Amino acid sequence: MRWTYLTSAACAAIQLPYAAVMARLLTPEDFGLMALAYLVPRFAHQFAQSGLGSAVIQRPSLTERDVRVIFAMALTLGTCSYAAVWSVAPYATELAHGPSDLTGMIRVLALSMLFGPLGTTSSGLLSRGMRYRAIALIDLFSFVVGYCVIACGSALLGAGVWSLVYGQLGWSLLLSLLPYLMVRHSLRPLFDVPAMRDVMRFGGKVSANGLLEYLTADFAKLAIGRYVGVAAAGLYDRATLLASYPLQQIQQAASKVLLPGLSRIQHETSRLGASYADCTSVTTLVLFPLWAVIGASSEQLVALLLGGQWQGSVQLVPVLGLAGVFGLVAQFSGTVVEAMGVVGPKVVIHLVQLTVLVTGTALALHLGGGLHALMAVLLVGQLVRLSLFQVWLNRLFPTTRRPTAQAYAQAAALSGLVWGALWSVQQALEGSCPGPVILVAKLASAAVLALCCVRYGGALHGVRAARERGLLPAALWRAGRAQ
Numbered sequence: 001m002r003w004t005y006l007t008s009a010a011c012a013a014i015q016l017p018y019a020a021v022m023a024r025l026l027t028p029e030d031f032g033l034m035a036l037a038y039l040v041p042r043f044a045h046q047f048a049q050s051g052l053g054s055a056v057i058q059r060p061s062l063t064e065r066d067v068r069v070i071f072a073m074a075l076t077l078g079t080c081s082y083a084a085v086w087s088v089a090p091y092a093t094e095l096a097h098g099p100s101d102l103t104g105m106i107r108v109l110a111l112s113m114l115f116g117p118l119g120t121t122s123s124g125l126l127s128r129g130m131r132y133r134a135i136a137l138i139d140l141f142s143f144v145v146g147y148c149v150i151a152c153g154s155a156l157l158g159a160g161v162w163s164l165v166y167g168q169l170g171w172s173l174l175l176s177l178l179p180y181l182m183v184r185h186s187l188r189p190l191f192d193v194p195a196m197r198d199v200m201r202f203g204g205k206v207s208a209n210g211l212l213e214y215l216t217a218d219f220a221k222l223a224i225g226r227y228v229g230v231a232a233a234g235l236y237d238r239a240t241l242l243a244s245y246p247l248q249q250i251q252q253a254a255s256k257v258l259l260p261g262l263s264r265i266q267h268e269t270s271r272l273g274a275s276y277a278d279c280t281s282v283t284t285l286v287l288f289p290l291w292a293v294i295g296a297s298s299e300q301l302v303a304l305l306l307g308g309q310w311q312g313s314v315q316l317v318p319v320l321g322l323a324g325v326f327g328l329v330a331q332f333s334g335t336v337v338e339a340m341g342v343v344g345p346k347v348v349i350h351l352v353q354l355t356v357l358v359t360g361t362a363l364a365l366h367l368g369g370g371l372h373a374l375m376a377v378l379l380v381g382q383l384v385r386l387s388l389f390q391v392w393l394n395r396l397f398p399t400t401r402r403p404t405a406q407a408y409a410q411a412a413a414l415s416g417l418v419w420g421a422l423w424s425v426q427q428a429l430e431g432s433c434p435g436p437v438i439l440v441a442k443l444a445s446a447a448v449l450a451l452c453c454v455r456y457g458g459a460l461h462g463v464r465a466a467r468e469r470g471l472l473p474a475a476l477w478r479a480g481r482a483q
């Protein structure tokens with residue numbers, strides 16, 4: 001956990017100035033075009049992966065023969081997916097009402113599927129072996145080179161929207177190549193049909209869920225780009241980054257550790273239930289107050305990090321941040337059931353969420369609702385998904401109902417406290433201090449509240465779980481207890 005969170009913090013510290021620089025070098029239309037171009041490769045990526053990385057991690061036993069079979073499947077699916085994307089790229093451009101350049105961008109971005117099979121197997125092996133120091137260094141190095149060096153350098157040289165494409169491609173290449181150099185598994189594919197069928201019993205279900213997660217995550221982006229405009233899609237894309245990126249880093253860091261960790265105890269129901277309750281408590285207590293900080297500071301964050309041309313994103317950040325929190329907490333629940341190998345009902349949950357999104361979007365457009373109406377639909381869809389996951393997990397682990405309910409209530413109360421404190425700071429300083437000073441005062445107030453919570457919040461389930469699991473330095477809370 002500490003290695004993954006260290007990487008997440010480092011990436012966040014780099015991502016924010018990177019986003020600020022790129023927001024000033026490029027336009028909302030550029031980001032909107034990139035957001036639309038990446039929709040098709042992301043869709044095909046679900047077929048190219050087919051849950052193979054998760055299958056490497058989750059399988060109770062893994063032989064060299066299994067690795068060769070999984071690599072053969074990844075190689076075949078990646079090549080076929082790339083060919084499919086190349087063929088459908090012009091039709092996707094037509095569907096999105098995009099310019100002709102969109103076709104070329106889609107085809108170039110899809111190149112990641114040709115070298116992706118190398119990373120699918122090797123990354124799974126690194127995670128299965130709990131080699132998180134190696135994973136952390138790979139993630140950080142790939143991010144710095146791919147985005148900060150390639151993307152920023154290309155933008156400074158006048159590449160425009162293509163700088164985003166080059167950065168994405170460089171990042172994907174390094175994420176595939178570097179894990180293989182750490183593992184160096186056999187590159188001899190083994191096309192054993194019975195073994196492939198056995199892998200796909202689990203991987204296929206994971207892939208189906210990944211496909212539905214893609215549709216639910218990117219449906220709003222496609223609808224905005226098609227019916228509201230490319231510039232609006234750009235505003236939505238940057239607002240999503242600002243609202244969700246810190247939250248995603250926290251949750252993804254946890255998920256990287258939890259899937260292999262919980263897979264090892266998948267048959268020990270009592271330990272798995274206790275881990276689920278503790279992780280839910282910690283996750284909600286971190287994500288909800290952090291959303292409150294971002295939402296209450298959205299005006300200053302947009303002005304400082306993105307600039308004046310992005311003011312249209314200010315009102316989107318709080319809504320997208322809350323939707324992101326709902327989605328990330330639900331994603332954690334999905335990680336728990338995936339570690340157990342029980343992923344079938346996830347398909348039903350994602351289908352319900354997709355139905356809510358499609359129906360709500362159609363209704364919003366019929367009533368003449370604009371961008372904000374579509375954001376409300378997205379929020380409702382994520383809330384429905386989280387609620388269904390919660391009902392399912394409560395049935396799997398009945399003893400966790402009370403602690404998880406308390407965790408949600410405590411996180412909501414703490415979020416309200418944080419938002420109220422930051423609102424009071426803004427009211428006191430607005431008009432007499434510039435935006436950056438107000439932002440610093442808000443962040444300082446949030447830091448003080450967080451420190452008080454860690455030191456004196458022993459009654460909070462999330463704080464208690466973090467102490468017992470060794471996620472917090474003992475000096476932070478023992479000093480408070482001594483006082």
